[in-house]
Amino acid sequence: MGDIAKGVLGGGWALVVGWILPTALNLAVFLFTVAPSLHRPPFLERLLPTGQAALPLLVAAILLGLVLNALQTPLYRFLEGYALWPTAAYERGCRKQRARRRRTADRLALAASASPIRRALLSEKLSRYPADDTQVAPTRLGNAIRRFEEYGYDRYRLDTQVLWNELTSAAPDWTRRQIDTARTNVDFFVALLYGHLAVAVTAFAALAASDADHMVLIATGVSLSALIPLWYHASVAATDEWAAAVRAMVNLGRKPLAEALGLVLPKDLHDERTMWHLVTRMSRRPYAPAARDAFAPYRAGPTDPPTPTA
Template sequence: MGDIAKGVLGGGWSLLVGWVLPSAINLAVLLLAVGPQLRGDLGALDRMRPGTAGDAALLLLFGSILLGLVLNALQTLLYRFLEGYVLWPAWAYDHGCRVQRARRQRIKDRLETPDARLSPIRLGVLHERAERYPHRDEQVGPTSLANAIRRFEEYGHDRYRLDTQVLWNELMAAVPPQTSRAAETSRTSVDFFVALLYGHAGVAVAALAALPVAEDRALVLSAAALLCALVPLWYRSAVVATDEWAAAVRALVNLGRKPLADALGLELPQELAAERTMWRLVTRMSRRPYHPAAEEAFAPFRAAPGEPCLRRCGDAS
């Protein structure tokens, strides 16, 4: 029983809460708000109607699992569209980046010259909003979600030159289990709101498509309007939920540098400048073909078993 609980609290929990549960909510809305209003000869849809409450429950269960698995498999594409990296024309991407940079600058200006009427709580909220942006202008993306995610994607590189996008699997394998588990489950809330957002949009489209054969068109139209009105709320909730994800990734980088260096056969330098040089080399080694010059470049950082690491940090930096 304990092993089952551990499995549920691991990756299965993220899948269940992040993708299957919102799929169940959206299917329930579709079955309860739209389904009963459909009348007339619907062909194959008529044969799929559940005859009893038990049949409806089974349809909801298996449909939720199937839809949750599909959404989980497509999560990269779903995220990238909301971040503005996929299916966005160049002009929309550029316009979004300009808008986000201007919004970030307005928040920074308000923090640098705060209004005396702002309470400490409002100032704290402004600081939270400012922290949901990358520190460098060239890293600012076209949407709020893109920037909220980009801020922790660049954290390791900005501080230590450790590119977590390239070394993510190695980093997850090297850190203690509780740290890697926290990093895996911290995005569950974001997944939940993203799945809810797409599901609401899909149900709204289905409701609008069903209007010609709906018995109570006003009810179906009202349901579609309500779902559309909730989509921006779920998007905003997803952006706010990235705070926990960002904290987990920050802990992963800060606590995982030493275990990762040990696992790679390297010794973490005491000087920060030398450490940044080392992680830059590791990232370059992972992204580019091997070059004989890497032998000399890595020599100051390689740890010999049972012997102290003799590094020339001054020369490397």
């Protein structure tokens, strides 16, 4: 029972809260507002008898939640502006986000006499952009995620996109749990957003039915469409905790990662950045003989054998 509880409170809990729960909410809205206006085949009438929709709803929520969880990478990539975006739209979005970033930075610089709360809000908005202007993405969610994707490389030349599995394996357990918990909040709003979009489109499409309840369908479609920007803003704000968790893992996991790779973390920050640059490059490229001399200053010596006792 203890192992089961750990599994539920670990990755299983993130799956339930992040994907299955919002899917169940969207299915419930669909069932009570859109489904009555749709023509249902006879076999669905047998599977979904009146007053007994709880079990089919639960099963459908679990199955669809698992599907969304499996598709989370393309779902995120579209909202980040990387997938299915025409080149012109991508470049226009990047220009718009760079301009917004500059305006926020200018407003923060001019807010020296403003209240601390005002400066904190502007600083929070600015912190949701990557440090490097060339890393700016075409959407706010893309930038909010990109800021911690490039954090390790910007500070230490440790590319977390390349060394993610190694870093999460070597970092303390509690940092990994923090990341999973923080990401669950973003997953929840992303799943809710996509679900609202699907139900709203279905509601508007159902208006073509002859016996449809037009008032309910219009109210449902308009309400859900109005909530989509709210969930998008919430997903962007929820990345703050995710970014803090990744930052903690990079800062605290560098030394265990270096030791796990058989390296010694240099005392000088410049040397450390050089070392992580070499590790990242070696992970991405085929081995070259020059790597032997390049890694020599950072390689840990062999451990002394234990001294036998009498």
